[in-house]
Amino acid sequence: MQLPERAEAMECLLAKGDLQGLLVEAHQLKGTAGTYGFPWISEAAAALESIVQARAALDAVRVQVREVASLCRHAGHRR
Numbered sequence: 001m002q003l004p005e006r007a008e009a010m011e012c013l014l015a016k017g018d019l020q021g022l023l024v025e026a027h028q029l030k031g032t033a034g035t036y037g038f039p040w041i042s043e044a045a046a047a048l049e050s051i052v053q054a055r056a057a058l059d060a061v062r063v064q065v066r067e068v069a070s071l072c073r074h075a076g077h078r079r
Helices: 003-016 019-035 039-053 058-078
Strands: none
Touching: 003 019, 003 058, 019 039, 019 058, 039 058
16 A cells, blocks of 8 residues: 555544544554654654554544645645
């Protein structure tokens, strides 16, 4: 899955309220982004994973999803 597609997937999971799916996606992105040389995306995905695991307020989750999605889209256009 390409980075812009991952961004869309996370936004869809959030819209559905699928926090477990969002947790899985964030975890996978954290590892994949780091492996492919996008440490800033890996860090943002790790923060999202932590926020979801901590059962933070939905607004905090939404803000972090936007951040991760924005980074993914930006990096996807640079490749």
